[in-house]
Amino acid sequence: xxxxxxxxxxxxxxxxxxxLLQTSADGAMVTFEGVVRDHDGGRAVTALDYxxxxxxxxxxxxxxxxxxxxxxAVRLAALHRVGALSIGDVALAVAVAASHRQEAFAxxxxxxxxxxxxxxxxxxxxxxxGSDEWVGSL
Numbered sequence: 001x002x003x004x005x006x007x008x009x010x011x012x013x014x015x016x017x018x019x020l021l022q023t024s025a026d027g028a029m030v031t032f033e034g035v036v037r038d039h040d041g042g043r044a045v046t047a048l049d050y051x052x053x054x055x056x057x058x059x060x061x062x063x064x065x066x067x068x069x070x071x072x073a074v075r076l077a078a079l080h081r082v083g084a085l086s087i088g089d090v091a092l093a094v095a096v097a098a099s100h101r102q103e104a105f106a107x108x109x110x111x112x113x114x115x116x117x118x119x120x121x122x123x124x125x126x127x128x129x130g131s132d133e134w135v136g137s138l
Contacts, residue, residue, distance in 0.1 A: 049123065
């Protein structure tokens with residue numbers, strides 16, 4: 001089952017998603033936050049700008065539904081942020097709840113991997129030297 005799967009232009013956190021999913025039946029809550037770091041490939045990064053294809057939300061929801069189907073014992077949620085992000089901001093937040101940790105870890109890993117591979121969201125990295133580059137173009 002999926003809950004709260006979207007592409008948004010606001011601050012996000014895995015904690016907010018975990019709060020939506022948590023029930024007294026859960027023995028596991030696995031979360032992931034993809035955080036903007038200050039470097040890439042040995043170069044200093046000062047900021048990121050994320051842009052999404054018009055179908056990104058639809059693709060994100062399809063990926064989440066597929067992962068939920070592959071792991072029917074879990075409930076999951078995912079948010080991807082777009083727009084201008086600073087170092088330390090969360091770009092991707094995922095939470096997976098389940099009765100047992102094995103399913104939760106496996107589903108969280110699968111969901112993050114598939115989002116990065118299949119959802120058309122790209123980032124423009126701005127480097128300390130003033131140059132920039134696009135990453136993640138499908």
